[in-house]
Structure formats: C-alpha cells, structure tokens
Amino acid sequence: MKIYTYTNLRFILLLGLGFVAFSSCERDFSDEVKFATFSANADIFTDTPVSLTDEFFVSFDPAIGANTEGFGTDDDIAFEGSSSIRIDVPAPDDPNGSFIGGIFLDRGAGRDLTGFDALTFYIKGSTTATIDEVGFGSDFEEDKFAVGLQNIRLSTDWKKVIIPIPDPSKLVQERGMFRFSSGTLSTNGVGFTFWIDELRFENLGTVAQSRPSILGGNDSRFPTTVGQTVTISQLQQTFNLGSGIDQTISVTPSYFSFESSDPNVAFVDELGEVTVAGTGLTEITASIAGVLAEGKLLVESSESAQIVSIFTDLFADIPVDNYNGFFLGQNTKGGLVEESGGQIIRYTELDFVSINFFQNVAPIDITEMTDLRISIRVEESIDPGDFINIQLVNSVGNPDLTSGTFRIEGGDLVPNEWVEFQIPLSSFTGLGARNAIGQLFFVSDGTISNVSIDNIFFSAE
Amino acid sequence: MWGYKMFFASLLLLVMGCETDDTQTVATFNTLVWEDNFEVDGTPDSSRWRFDIGDGTEQGIPGWGNDELQYYTDRSENVTVQNGFLLITAKQEDFNGSSFTSARLTTQGLFEQAYGRFEARIRVPFGKGYWPAFFLLGNNCNDNPWPACGEIDIMENVGDEPTIAFGSVHGPGFFGGDSIGKDYELTNDRFDTGFHIFGIEWAPDYINYYVDGNLYQQITPEDIDEETDGQGEWVFDRPFYIILNVAIGGNLPGPPNNETVFPQTMLVDYVRVYQQ
Numbered sequence A: 001m002k003i004y005t006y007t008n009l010r011f012i013l014l015l016g017l018g019f020v021a022f023s024s025c026e027r028d029f030s031d032e033v034k035f036a037t038f039s040a041n042a043d044i045f046t047d048t049p050v051s052l053t054d055e056f057f058v059s060f061d062p063a064i065g066a067n068t069e070g071f072g073t074d075d076d077i078a079f080e081g082s083s084s085i086r087i088d089v090p091a092p093d094d095p096n097g098s099f100i101g102g103i104f105l106d107r108g109a110g111r112d113l114t115g116f117d118a119l120t121f122y123i124k125g126s127t128t129a130t131i132d133e134v135g136f137g138s139d140f141e142e143d144k145f146a147v148g149l150q151n152i153r154l155s156t157d158w159k160k161v162i163i164p165i166p167d168p169s170k171l172v173q174e175r176g177m178f179r180f181s182s183g184t185l186s187t188n189g190v191g192f193t194f195w196i197d198e199l200r201f202e203n204l205g206t207v208a209q210s211r212p213s214i215l216g217g218n219d220s221r222f223p224t225t226v227g228q229t230v231t232i233s234q235l236q237q238t239f240n241l242g243s244g245i246d247q248t249i250s251v252t253p254s255y256f257s258f259e260s261s262d263p264n265v266a267f268v269d270e271l272g273e274v275t276v277a278g279t280g281l282t283e284i285t286a287s288i289a290g291v292l293a294e295g296k297l298l299v300e301s302s303e304s305a306q307i308v309s310i311f312t313d314l315f316a317d318i319p320v321d322n323y324n325g326f327f328l329g330q331n332t333k334g335g336l337v338e339e340s341g342g343q344i345i346r347y348t349e350l351d352f353v354s355i356n357f358f359q360n361v362a363p364i365d366i367t368e369m370t371d372l373r374i375s376i377r378v379e380e381s382i383d384p385g386d387f388i389n390i391q392l393v394n395s396v397g398n399p400d401l402t403s404g405t406f407r408i409e410g411g412d413l414v415p416n417e418w419v420e421f422q423i424p425l426s427s428f429t430g431l432g433a434r435n436a437i438g439q440l441f442f443v444s445d446g447t448i449s450n451v452s453i454d455n456i457f458f459s460a461e
Numbered sequence B: 001m002w003g004y005k006m007f008f009a010s011l012l013l014l015v016m017g018c019e020t021d022d023t024q025t026v027a028t029f030n031t032l033v034w035e036d037n038f039e040v041d042g043t044p045d046s047s048r049w050r051f052d053i054g055d056g057t058e059q060g061i062p063g064w065g066n067d068e069l070q071y072y073t074d075r076s077e078n079v080t081v082q083n084g085f086l087l088i089t090a091k092q093e094d095f096n097g098s099s100f101t102s103a104r105l106t107t108q109g110l111f112e113q114a115y116g117r118f119e120a121r122i123r124v125p126f127g128k129g130y131w132p133a134f135f136l137l138g139n140n141c142n143d144n145p146w147p148a149c150g151e152i153d154i155m156e157n158v159g160d161e162p163t164i165a166f167g168s169v170h171g172p173g174f175f176g177g178d179s180i181g182k183d184y185e186l187t188n189d190r191f192d193t194g195f196h197i198f199g200i201e202w203a204p205d206y207i208n209y210y211v212d213g214n215l216y217q218q219i220t221p222e223d224i225d226e227e228t229d230g231q232g233e234w235v236f237d238r239p240f241y242i243i244l245n246v247a248i249g250g251n252l253p254g255p256p257n258n259e260t261v262f263p264q265t266m267l268v269d270y271v272r273v274y275q276q
Helices: A006-023 B002-016 B221-227
Strands: A043-045 A071-074 A084-089 A100-105 A118-125 A130-136 A147-153 A159-164 A176-182 A192-202 A208-213 A219-224 A229-231 A236-240 A246-251 A257-260 A266-268 A273-276 A280-288 A296-301 A306-311 A333-339 A342-348 A352-356 A371-378 A387-394 A402-409 A419-424 A437-443 A451-460 B031-036 B050-052 B070-072 B079-082 B085-095 B098-102 B104-106 B116-123 B130-138 B151-156 B164-170 B180-185 B196-203 B206-211 B214-219 B240-248 B264-275
Touching: A084 A100, A084 A176, A118 A130, A130 A159, A147 A159, A159 A246, A176 A192, A208 A280, A257 A266, A266 A280, A273 A296, A371 A387, A437 A451, B070 B240, B085 B240, B098 B240, B116 B130, B116 B151, B130 B264, B151 B196, B151 B206, B164 B196, B164 B206, B164 B214, B180 B206, B180 B214, B180 B221, B214 B221, B240 B264
Parallel strands: A219 A296, B070 B098
Antiparallel strands: A043 A192, A071 A084, A084 A192, A100 A176, A118 A159, A118 A192, A130 A147, A130 A176, A147 A246, A208 A236, A229 A273, A236 A246, A257 A280, A266 A273, A280 A296, A306 A451, A333 A342, A342 A451, A352 A437, A371 A419, A371 A451, A387 A402, A387 A437, B031 B264, B050 B104, B079 B085, B085 B098, B085 B264, B104 B240, B116 B196, B116 B264, B130 B151, B130 B240, B151 B164, B164 B180, B196 B206, B206 B214
16 A cells, blocks of 8 residues: 655545545445545653654743753653653743743654544642643644643643534644643742643533634624735634533634635635735635634725724734823823734723824824724713713824814714614814824723723814 | 534534434333424424413412522523424513413323333523422322322433522422432533433333433332431323423522522423323
C-alpha cells in the first residue's frame, strides 16, 4: 500500500467524500477501496504523555516573551496515578520570559476526534489564581479548528475542566491536542504553579444545547463600498454542561458555515472574511452544525459610503489618546472592558467623560461625514429627566474652538439593552467647523451613572 | 428554531427506528384505561384536559403556593398540540402583572383514578428557573387542602440540573422540603436532549417509580411511618388526577438568571394510565 504524504492524503479523502455523496445510491465501493482513518486515541496525558511528539511541549515563541523553562512533570502530585503536568507561571520580570504557554502535538498525522464531545482534564493551583487560556486545535500551522476557554479559575484542590468540541464531525485529523497560556495578571505579578492531570478527549453525552454567536450576538451594520473587506469577529459558542453550567468557548471561523443572502453584494470565505463585491444590501449569517448563530452582519454597500471609526470591531479605528481622560473635577470611572470576546467601553459614576484624540494623536477631519453612529446600553433603571448629552469638540485648546451638543433623552434609551443611534451631524447644535474634531464627550450630570458604549463611527450617507 | 430542529431530528430518528431504547420493562400493570397520544393538532382535547389559569391568586394560593413567577394561560403560544406532541411553552413576557407565561393542564373532574400505572414520555427544557412536572393530586384538595389531600410527583426536574429527575410524595407530615422521594440521575445523557419515559405503579401498599427501563424507588406506608417518626399519614387510597405543567422560578428551582433561554417548550409524546 502506498504511503501518501499528509497533504495528499487529505486531498484524496476530500475527493472520496464527494464520491460517496454522489454515488451512494448507485452501488457500494469495491472491497479494495479503503479510506484512511486516523487514530481515535483519547488520551493525551495520563501519567506520561500519550502518543505526543518527542518534545511533548512546543512553546510559544520566546521572542514574544514565552518562558520555556517552567514546563515539566511532577512525580509527587497527581490526581490519579503517579504523575501530573506541572506548569510554573513566571513573574513579569522573569529573565526567561514573562508568560508561559504552548501546545501539545500528536506524534502521528493527527487523530480522529469525531467520536468525542469534549476535551477534559483535572487542574489545581498553588493559589486561587486565574489562568488565561486553555484549549485545543492549534498546530502552529493552520490553527484551523482551534478552540479556547478563557479565564479558568484555579482552586487549590483538583477540579475538572470541560472544553466542548464545537462540531466533532470536523475533526477527522487533528494534531493540536492541547494549548495553554498564562501570565500573572490575576496575581498582580506573583508567580504561581498549576498542575494538570488526566488530560483526554471524552464522549460525555452531557455537553448539549449549542448556542453559537458572532459579533457578540449583535446585529451589526457595515456601511461600506465595493472592494472593502472585513473579518467577522467574536466567534463564540455556548454549551450547557451536565452540571447545568453554561460554558462559553471561543471558536475559529472554520467551524462555522457562513452565508450571504446576496453573494453579488458580498461573499464570505471559510475564514470569515467578507469581501464586498457590489452595491446593495446583504445579510451575513453563520451556523455551526446547523444551529444558526446569534448575531449577523448587515452589509450596506454603496458608491459613496465613507467611514471614520472611533471605536468599532468592524473598521480600523483611528488612534486615540484614551477613552477616559480622568480630568480634574470629573467623577467618571471606567474605560475599555472585555465582553463576549470583544471590547466595549463601560463607564461608571458617570457625570462627564470624553474620548480624547488631540494630545498625542492627530484630531480628525470629518467635514465630509454626515452622521454619527453610536450604540448605548444603560446599565440601570431609567428615570424621567435622565439624559446623555453627546458633545463634539473641534480644535481643542485653540482660540477657534467650537463645540456642539446632541441630547439623547432617557426615554429613547432602554435599560440593559443596546440602542443604536444615527445622529445627523447637523443636529449638533453649536458645532461650526469639523475639520479637527479632538474630543467626544458623554455628559449625564449624574442622571445616568452606569453606561456601556460601542460601535462609534462617523459615516457619509 | 432550535427547538424545531431538535424536534425534527427526533422525528427522523423515529422514522429510522434507531432511537435510543427507552421502553420500560419494569411495569406490570397492563390494562390500558386512559391515554392521550396527542394525535390531533391544535387545542388539547377538552374531554381529557382542562386548564388552570392565572398566577394562583384566584385559587387562593398566589405563586401557586411556591412563589412561582409564571401566569398560566390557555393561549396557543403557551399550550398546543403539534405533530403528535403536546407542547407547553414558557415565555418571558409581561402578562397580567407576571413576567413569564406558561401552561398547566389537569384531568381534574375528567379523569381521576385510585391506583394503577401512570406513565408519560417527555422531553424537558433546560436552564436555571425551569421547573417542569408530571404529577398527581388527590381529588379532594378543595375540601381537604394540600398537603392533606396528597400529591404524587412522578417527574420533576429543575433546569439547572439537566441530568437529574426526581419522584416524590407529599402528604400530612411530609410535604414541601420534607417530602419523601429520590433523585434519578442519567449517566452520559440528559433529560433536555431527548425523550424519557417517567412512570409509577401505584397499589394500596406501594408506589414504584421508574425512568425508562429502570425502577429506582419504592415508597410504602412503612417508609412514610419511618421517615416521619409515625407522624405522617398514607393518603394515597383515593382517586387522584393528572397534572402537566412548566413552572418558572419559585422556592425549588430559584428564579431564572440572565443565561436562561426563553421561550422553551416541554414536549409530551403521550400520557397513559393502566390498571392492574
């Protein structure tokens, strides 16, 4: 029997699958045709590495700060058997590297994981730290079917971690058995140790209720022109585990099927990159194993659309000085925070605050723009008289300074829900020139204290 | 959408005849006396089922005695028969002062029986706050208020424990948190991803509980005596009627949280009653 190389073999498998689909009602394959199948070995580490490469652990690049010294096994500590994996997370000033992380690779051509529904292991820490990420599906080549679980809280006793497989049918030949990375953010720079044991794929039967999402589960508008591209981000999937707990993982685009309602306007490739091909409207949706993802991208392609983005996931943002200047006399706390795998701006104790882009970066010329777009989510009840004033300041700090304000009434906001606004720049009363806008203020005078902001950009309609 | 897909998948499995084998073999009472296989689409058969409506206030038990959060209706969006299944759907919506709606069907005054085998094939919803149930109440609760009239819970589940169902009895001296019962836990499976058969066989001196093919509990007058130090009374010698419902929140499951998915549906394939 001829031995194919890894790449050829996969190609032939693909061809074979096509053949099955087309000919399955005709007749069976002759006995001589046999499909290659890969090892379905579940174990990755029990008391020793199981069928992994000789180096066992392949570190992230030391050039970016990865510490290759802190990885090993420990014969004194084990959940079961006699040995466990021991990982020493370095302090930021460790000369050998400021964080630790890497992958475990299958020793052969890859494993068939289609019969499993989760990667599981037991973990414990020297302290109750939080490690940054664990996952699988990374081979440092394509990382095509990578999955990550972020912010794993350690206990000083063993606990089981379950990482669901988004769609096992995709994993016919996977080399990336495990991935982890951690620094000491959760311990304020104090190094710590964690141990991992009984690392394996399992078919639990209790990993259920798949709920994929894209773009943070939101419906995002994307005003654009022909030739532009954008990559669909914030790809996540939530499962309900047998314990009743929801587990949300980050997922690579290749697990998803993307669909455009009008491919003549925009089409999507398997990496989630949207290419705008014509003018018009189209809706991009996604699904995993037939389950429609929450969130979609509404592409609005026209001849003249132009964008200046302050803070969005979809467009290249202009550089800013900060999202909260903490000015004298200002009480507002907060700034950028993580949510649903992306970033938003969240302010607390809001009286007034500004996004600043005039000190160490250039102010922006939005003379050609016509509208401000912004999404606002008030995170408290809304009372009569509540408001948020949005103020634009041109030529900050100069004699020709001019500013304009638009008032959003509390009645136009909804507690704990995103509300999207499209505000004509002509509605910013008092604003003269807008060739050097340098500040965007949010002013509530304390009527609204807790608010999140996202998707801030100027558009020309 | 998700529910529909799951449902379609189940149908497909039925057609292909390769569904997991959850037919029970432990029951011995085989004379069928009453059934509903939910074969006619639309409103449930009014000769078999009536509805409890409201939040319990009208019945004198606001929150249905457990601080539950739902308002029961008989609207088709809360209860209907489709494609051979009874669908009880809990929704999150402002309705007559409640934040959730759902449905509760009973056979009170239509079918009541002492002893026998009571069985249903059910798929439950999931998530914190869901409290689906298939249970029996004594037919004298109006004159002899609960718990004196007795309650036999054939299946209860709380949505944040998707692998566990429980069966229990309530009566004078053993009710609420002090009821007598037992959990049944699935291995490598859940109650919200497929149908399971929940049943009892009830005779003058015992109630046997089973899930699919597995007998997991027997409750006898002696058990009640022992569990209550002689204070409890076996009240299970009179006709009882059947109840199917999906409650939201309340003392047992606690309120839904921001991860709980609404709406969701409990599907009932059939309810059957046999005599010895």
